Every structure is written in structure tokens, then in C-alpha cells.
Amino acid sequence: MNSPEKKSPSAGLSRRTIVKQGLAGIIAYAVAPTFVPSSLFGRTAPSNRLNIGFIGNGLQFAGHFSAVLGRDDCRVVALCDVMLAKATKRRDEAEKTYGAEQSDGVYRGVKAYQYSEELLARDDIDAVWICTPDHWHAPIANAAMKSGKDVYCEKPMTLTQREGRVLVDTARRCGRVFQTGSQQRSEYSFRKAAEMVRNGWIGDLTRIRTNLGEFPPALALPEQPIPAGFDYDRWLGPTPWRPYHEKRVEGNYGGGWRCFYEYGARKNGDWGAHHFDIIQWALGMDHSGPVEFIPKGWQGAQYQTHVYANGLHVERVDSGLKAMIEFTGSKGTIWVGRNEVLETDPPELAARPLRGEETHLYVSENHQSNFLDCVRSRQRPIADVEIGHRTATICHLNAIAERIGRPIHWDPVKEEIIGDEIASRWLDRPRRAPYGTL
Template sequence: MKKSTQSRRDFLKTGAAAGAAFLSAPMILRAETLGVNGHVGPNSRINIGFIGFGLQMQGIVGMAGSPDVQPTYVCDVKEWALKSAVEKLKSFGYSDIAATPDYEDIVNDPSVDAVVIVTPDHWHAAISLAAMRAGKDVYVEKPMTLTIEEGKAMVAAEARYGTILQVGSQQRSERSFRKAAEIVRNGWIGEIKEIYTGFGDFLPPVIEAEQPIPEGFNYDKWLGPAPWEPYFENRVMGNYGGGWRCFWEYGSRKNGDWGAHHYDIIQWALGRDDSGPVKFYPKGYEGSPYQYFEYEDGVRVVREHPDRKGHMIRFIGTEGEVMVSRGGRIDTTPADLASRPLGSSDTQLYRVNGGHLGNWLDSIKLRKKPICPATVGHRTATVCQLATICERLDRPIQWDPVSEQIVGDEDAARWQDRPRRVGYELPV
């Protein structure tokens, strides 16, 4: 993996001169040395490195307040983000955090037990794979990967290295979404026919004139495996309403952004965590005003259908409906389904105590599978990526979820992976 053109030593000297870099950290005993069979002990703190300090990390780093967590590193390719990260952790009482622009420093440090990866999507797989290969547990934001082939590599690595990997699909850890999934899974609304979901769209990216790369920003490494493109601020901006999320090179636009949340719940509710849809259709196909995809049994998922009854997801069955959103909102027809308790013979889905991040920490200590491991994150990301390929090519595509291959369209199948720049090859 290509290293920064600015050495870590030089970067940290610069940061020290500015009064914001912390060059040395105390010698930290890796938590696994206090556990059993090479794993973190149940009463040990987990030494964690935080990689990528944009908007999304601002909430996630709150786990530093947990008695289970010992922050050890912060990492970002932007010097000002590193300064902010150090100050953020100082607010939790940590003044000895190592700061680095190179994630390799964290991955290669044997004292680190786990990493949290909150970079743009095009960096998720490479850093996760490097961390797993180094024996570390991983929390990676959704979507887990940028491409289908990256997802296959992540699943293989999770199994090979025994990693506890959690994908940041936190809706699985929310009661309302679990309840909705249980209602569907147990057949309380009959046979599912259609599902409506919506999450808007980004405007097309505006290509601006090249701008000078800010001092203290390793733009080459930010691009990483993506093609080289001239720098301008909006290309790299971590804006929930646009920025890098608008560009195909770094993400899957809205299908990979909010689609990663809602498609994940749909997969869960339908019991398809080890499978997926078989046909994807673009907006406008045969006059349809909406993009949609279908499962082998004919269940159709329609994106941006307006009749969602004010909810994020609407499941329509032969005997009723369930509508669900964030904020604990769930409505059903019949109305009593939302409060009906599960029977002894009903399917009960994975229940989380202590939130999505807490589930990951507990799973590390107990060496148990979290609610959204790589196997699940990969199948959800695959739905996002296939919807994106369909959208970009503006034609239907057929998918075989068993062989995990696009069928009968060689051009579309090439998009299951993407070329990577020399020096940024995917770790194996």
C-alpha cells in the first residue's frame, strides 16, 4: 500500500510546532495479553485506533467514554482533522493519544486491538483488510465496501482471521426496525408482495476548476485507489448532503448512502442475509417512474415510491402492512401488531443491548458474532452496488446470488470491481 509522500516523523514535527500533535504515547499493553487464548480479556480495556475524523466520526468517537475503551491513536490525512481529533479525545480525559496521517502506523502497532474506520467508502475495504490481516477487530462504516469483489475479500478475511467485524448499519440495533423485521419474518402480515422505500438523491457533482491543495492535506492518499483527479474542495468535502458522496469514484451515491441502511433492513426482514435480489431495473424501464429490484419469489422493492405513509420503509403483505422509521416509529395494519409479543414458536431476531457500538465491544470481549458482521454487510452492500450499476448503465441487470455474478452482461459484470491505482492494490 502506497505510503504518504510526507513521512510520519516530518508530519508529527510539523504538528508539534503547531502545538497540536502528540508525538509519543505511553507503552500500552495490548488487551489480548490480559485475556485468554490470545483475545481481549472480559475485564480488559480494548485499545482502539480511530481512522478518519470527518462528520460521522464525531458521534462514533463518543465510545471513548466507555470503560471498555482505551483510545490509542487517531488518524486522518488532513492535519487540521488530526488536531481536532486530539482535542476531542482530550475532552474525554485522554492527553496521550498518538496522532498519525498514515493508517499503516496503527495497523502495524501490535498494542492496538481494534480499529474504527470512518473514511470515505473507497477506503473501507483496504484498511479493513489490512487490519484483519494484522489480527485486529474492526468497526467499519456502511456501506462496508465500494465494490462487490471487495466484499467477497472482506468475507473471506473475516473467516480466515477470526475477526470481530461490525458494519455501521445501526438500524439493526434499533428496536422499531427489529420489531418490523420480526413482524414480516413471522408472517403476521401474510405474504410480502411489495416494499416501498425512499431516501432522496444527490445532485450530479459539479466539476470545478482545479484549486491548490491545502497545506497539511495528503490529497494523493485521500484519493488512494481511486483515479487521480484535480483537487477542488467540494470533491473531498464530508458533507451529508453532497461533497464526495456525489461522486461515483468514492461511493455509490444515495444507493450506497441511505440505501445501505434501508436495503439492510429489507434483507433482514425477508430473511435474505445470505442471498439477495435477482433482477434490477432502472428508473424509466418500461415506463416505470421508479428504480426497483425483485427477488426470485417476485417480491418487489421500489425506491422513492411516494406512498410510504410518511415512513422510511413500508412492507405490504397480503394480510396487512408494517411501516417503520427512525425515532422508534412503527405503524401496522392491523394496528395491534406493533405491540403483539412474540410467541414461543415465533422467530426472534438478534437483540442488542447497549447500542450498535456497544454490541461490537461486547462481541470483542466474548468473541461472539455481532449483529452486522462482514457476511451481512457484504450482501447488503451488494444490493447497493448492483442498484448503482443498473442506474449508471441505465438498463436492467440480472444477478445470481448463489454464484455472486452478474448474468448475461459482460460490460455490467466488469463493474463488480474497479481498477485501483498503482501503489494502492487491495491487501490479500
């Protein structure tokens, strides 16, 4: 049933064919027109566009930058990277794009900064995109919200569990809009899969499996000269000092800094932030979470597993799954992944519309647009800060269990590890001064 070679019961049925051509699909796919009153929460025309700053101008930034650059409802006004040359290069690209507007007296140019506090000190910026490595997400997001900016923060939202609760508190206490960059929530297939699970279309869930893949081990790296113009100490920020090496700071989906626990949670953070997030959504656990985390190998455990209070197991199966996530229930199975992968057994489930009385989940067709709409309307976005925090918590607790080599029992209400004060220490990390506090 789970062999990647075996054709699914719905093989040959493209979801695009059966859903997009369907009436329910057409309605679901219809781009919801914005009803957001830009005249209230932006400024007067023509600059009622939102002013956007980007902090972290590396790998993950590029897609967001292009998308925002292509929008008429906002303007990139500031870029920031500890490697200043990256920011200036992107500034030049932005200025070239906006070049036609330079003579109208409105356009005020794009500024490049090396340090986030310089960008955050500006009072004309409405929102910031945080695209740094994970260890800088929380400090910058926290400062950004306190300085009056709404935040789109790349996933996973935090480096530690405790950082997440701080960000939730700050967002609420500052009245800010916070979107976590777990954009799978804004993809139709994932929403549909979550709705099928929520509405019991595959019966009682018996197992969930997901594929996160694996990173190579973190390397013990010798010291290299720090490139000119790169503030490496700032890049390290709150993490323990380590010698510079290009592989340590490299933005690379298959390696680079993502391999080091100092800067993230490896695959649990990198892909878990997406797939655990969809599983949380499907289970209706956005404000809660699992109760037990079992590392791979513990008493012969074949897979890393986390367990919800009802006994449901989520297994991390890093190869052999036919899609990114597999939900198995007493009446059927759902396979869902990116690029519109959505297969079901029985196959007709994928195209079946929801009834009015069934649970309909938050609809967002575009993660960036959803954020920008919420910046204007002050509603909570689809991957609100609490949601991002709860998902990141699962990433972190799985990583902690793996590192300490024993299961963790978790109280998702109190957000405490039960009966293991040593494991509890891992919920946060000391921060290197002068970056020593959030």
C-alpha cells in the same frame, strides 16, 4: 394509504407508549447485561479495557468518537486522518477527556497519525473504527484484519461488489470480528418490523417500498490549491486522479464526496446500505439477495426496483412514503423508520409480543456495544461482514443498473451477473497505483 398527510390507522398511538410501557417491551428494552469475560480477551485491570483506533476523523467519525470516549470499557489510543490536523485536534479532545488518568502511570496518551498503516502497525490496538469515505473502507479494513485488529466499518461496507467478498474471506481467514455500521439493526423498531414480516403477521408480502432521497448531481469541479497538511493523493487513494476541490472531499450528508460515483454509490450506497439492509433482514436473505435489478425509467419503470426470486419487488420511492420503509402484505402493512417510528395496519401488531415458537431475531440494543461485546466474546456481531457485504451488493448492483441503463440479472449463490459480461465488469474497478491492490 401512502399519502404522508393521511393519518395512519394507529395515529395517536405512540409506539413508545404502547410498547415501552408494555411488559414485553420492558423485557425487550431491558439492557441486556454484558456477560462478556473481559478478563480473558482484554488485558489485566485496569487496562482490560479495549484499545481503540479511529481511522478517518471527519463527519461520520464524530458520533462514534464521542460514544467510545464516554465508555469505561475501552480507550481511544490512536486517531488517524489524511488531514493530520483533524487527528491532532481530536487527540487533544481525547487527552483532555482522559486527563484525570494521566498521573496514574497507566495512561499512555493518544497518538495522532496521518497514515493508516502507521496506526495498524501498532500491536496494542484491539479494534479500529473505519470512518473514511467509502472508497477507503475495503483497503483499510482488509489491512486492519490482517494486522490482527477487529473492525467496525462504516456503511456501505465497500466501494465495489468484489471488495465485499474479499473482506468476508479475510475476516474468516483471520478470525476477526467485523461489524458493518448499518446501525438500524440495533434499533428496536426495525427489529420488530423485521420480526413481524418474518413471522407472517402481515401475510404474504406483496410489495416493499423505501425512501432513499436524492443527491444533487456530481459537479465538474475546477482545481483548487490543496490545503497545507492534507495528503490529497492519499485521500484519492485507489480512485482515478481528479483535481483537488473542497467540494470533492467534503464530508456532507447532503452532498460532498457522497455525490460522486468515484467514492461511493450515491444514495443507493448512502441510504440503501441502511434500508436495503433491513429489508434483507426482514426477508431472511442475509446470505443471499435479489435476482434482478431494474433501473428507473427502464421500459417506463416508475421506480428503481430490485426483485427477489419469489417475485417480490422492492421499489425505491424517493418521496411520499410516510416512513423510511413500507412493507405491504396480504394482511396488513408496516411502516418503519428511525426515531422509533413503527406503525402498522392493523395497529395492534406493533405492540403484539412474539410467541416462543415464532422467529426471534438477533437482539442488539446498541450497535457499538454489540461490536465491543463481540470483540470480547468472539461471536459474530449483528451486522457481520457477510451481512454487510450482501447489503452492499444490492447497493452496488442497483447503482450499476442505473449507470448502464438496463436491468441486471443476478445469481446470488455464485455472486455473478447472468448473461451480461459488460455489466459484470462493473463488479470491481481498477485501482490506481500504488494503491492498486486490496
